[in-house]
Amino acid sequence: MLTNRPRGTNDILPGQVEKWQLIEETMRCISAEYNYQEIRTPIFEHTELFIRGVGETTDIVEKEMYTFVDRGERSVTLRPEGTAPVVRSYLENRLNSGPQPVKLYYTGPMFRYDRPQSGRYRQFHQVGVEAFGSHHPALDAEVMSMAMEFYRRIGLVDVELHINSVGCPECRPQLKEKLCEYFRPRESDLCSNCRQRLVKNPLRIIDCKNPGCQEIAKDAPTPLDHLCSDCKEHFDSVCEYLKALGIPFVINPRLVRGLDYYTHTAFEIMAKGLGAQSSVGGGGRYNRLIEECGGPSIPGIGYALGVERIILALEQQGVETAPSPGPDVFVAILTPDLKADAFKILSKLRKKGISSDQDYLGRSLKAQMKYASKINAKYTIIVGNDELEREMVILREMDTGEQSEVPVEDAAAKIKERLASCTD
RNA sequence: GUGGGUGUAGCUCAGAUGGUUAGAGCGCCAGAUUGUGGCUCUGGAGGCCAUGGGUUCGAGUCCCAUCAUCCACCCCA
Known part of the structure; x- marks a missing residue:
């Protein structure tokens, strides 16, 4: 229940x-x-x-x-x-x-x-x-x-x-009268529903789906004629x-x-x-x-x-509507201690209007990549210890697998640029 | 309100004529030694077999009821 x-x-x-x-x-x-x-x-x-x-x-x-x-x-x-x-x-x-x-x-x-x-x-x-x-x-x-x-x-x-x-x-009153005149002699052949309609709303008899009633109603007066x-x-x-x-x-x-x-x-x-x-x-x-x-x-x-x-x-009719797309970016981290830095990057992306997400299950990098792929992320930003020390992150395009290092500062702009160019 | 079909894992379904611990595929989670997804392989979690009665030594399997769902009637969108 x-x-x-x-x-x-x-x-x-x-x-x-x-x-x-x-x-x-x-x-x-x-x-x-x-x-x-x-x-x-x-x-x-x-x-x-x-x-x-x-x-x-x-x-x-x-x-x-x-x-x-x-x-x-x-x-x-x-x-x-x-x-x-x-x-x-x-x-x-x-x-x-x-x-x-x-x-x-x-x-x-x-x-x-x-x-x-x-x-x-x-x-x-x-x-x-x-x-x-x-x-x-x-x-x-x-x-x-x-x-x-x-x-x-x-x-x-x-x-x-x-x-x-x-x-x-x-x-309508004249029509109803005509309908009653037409149907009353055949009342006993109508379905029980239509027998009631004869009193309450004779107009509806001509619209009855019952084959018997349809047969009877075939030559009945219609509103259009009256x-x-x-x-x-x-x-x-x-x-x-x-x-x-x-x-x-x-x-x-x-x-x-x-x-x-x-x-x-x-x-x-x-x-x-x-x-x-x-x-x-x-x-x-x-x-x-x-x-x-x-x-x-x-x-x-x-x-x-x-x-x-x-x-x-x-x-x-087999008309398909576009499924909702995945996020533009998934932010993955190499080790758990990078979570806060990654979260900051994620937050910046979102503020710039880039739809993005991250891992909330404490997954390994491999599992994060798998997840990113499943939810159809277009790009993944990989935050690694070595790169972060140099103020860099890895930007990976999921379709092609191409990736490169970009400065943390430029990540949002770079992604926006690429997203704009591929929608044209 | 009436009639018929169907109810087994998240999903699609197997489980002859009743007989041990209920199965598969897909999906989910994890792993396949160094920091990277899609293919493949391995493992794991997950079922009061819709619910409640009955028949039986024994019921997922048979009977009854209830509920849900699907389809049709009526009617409408």
């Missing part, structure tokens, strides 16, 4: 963490280019926020939340997704009273009490954006193009952007912008996302070779959410990309 991580969580170790850093850096970089600013919200929120925000009938709220009561008898929940907290923060901090739109990005852990499997964990990580305050379809296109640009830059190929429109409060004129215009316009930007996409009229707050645009990005959990990101427009959370009627749109799944997909 003591040495086991909690179920569905992961340690990200050296060797793996470089991929995470690359993803986070890329997010920062792209966000700057698209003019999104970072926001950091708490990792837990009042439970009520997610119930209201994500929707009472969603799987997330019904069975996946990490909820507990704190010492003050408040019910709090580890955030299962990023949108509701950002909306809360936007309202609480009155960001709606500044210039609009407000464009924000975030990275961080999310928590869902699911049964773990490939690409699915109880603590997982997302990078995402939210943009508030504009209805403009160009913003939908911007958000999607940003997500696609992210995959491109990270080196992930074979990703497909699926888009759909799930309508708005104007046209959009009101505003929704239709918006959707067409989004498609136009995507085409103008040269972003390939497929219209998937059956795409219905599991979060209740989406209106108009919904999208999902799939990667090949990922097994069952093939979605590496998704998002959509949520024009009612802010109001639902107690704010004014302000539209929003956003996406979230799954870091673990992106890494899985990258590995699947």
Whole structure:
């Protein structure tokens, strides 16, 4: 127990963490280019926020939340997704009273009490954006193009952007009615899940993965066929912008996302070779959410990309990230009495910005050399009694084995010089 | 929440039909005479065989339970 991580969580170790850093850096970089600013919200929120925000009938709220009561008898929940907290923060901090739109990005852990499997964990990580305050379809296109640009830059190929429109409060009631009309006569052939959906959220039936339900739903009405004129215009316009930007996409009229707050645009990005959990990101427009959370009627749109799944997909595709390099210099000593002198040299190197290390196990010179080689040190400085008396040390290049005596004073400068020349 | 697979050294795995002190490769540490790594050789450390019950004269091996892990369903990232 003591040495086991909690179920569905992961340690990200050296060797793996470089991929995470690359993803986070890329997010920062792209966000700057698209003019999104970072926001950091708490990792837990009042439970009520997610119930209201994500929707009472969603799987997330019904069975996946990490909820507990704190010492003050408040019910709090580890955030299962990023949108509701950002909306809360936007309202609480009155960001709606500044210039609009407000464009924000975030990275961080999310928590869902699911049964773990490939690409699915109880603590997982997302990078995402939210943009508030504009209805403009160009913003939908911007958000999607940003997500696609992210995959491109990270080196992930074979990703497909699926888009759909799930309508708005104007046209959705009619659609729901049509769906009920269509499905009710065949209710007994639907899976038990879908029979419940018929009452709670008929829209989701057309997205059911059950083969039986798929067969029945084949000819069911889709949102796309029943959009009101505003929704239709918006959707067409989004498609136009995507085409103008040269972003390939497929219209998937059956795409219905599991979060209740989406209106108009919904999208999902799939990667090949990922097994069952093939979605590496998704998002959509949520024009009612802010109001639902107690704010004014302000539209929003956003996406979230799954870091673990992106890494899985990258590995699947054989994309390699550079491993973290070893230190520039290892300072070895011939005899233990030279430790203090060597330590001084080491300290000077570090102050000059040269990454360096030394032995902490009292090893022989031979063992120190072996260690230096294993940790991939580029150079070794060997401190010997004879040389030190003449204020000299040996500088050895590990790749070639070439070595020469250099004055202690010049060691740092010499190393800097050589490091600079070999990176060109 | 449901179903299936798997749990032996830090890692990858051997350990027929139950039978003495549980093995290999890699990794780790040390050595191979004078103050120098990568190759080679030698030695060493490291296992309550996931945990708890049972069957048996005897269990790493058979049975049950628990836990963990992997995969799939549901759903999502």
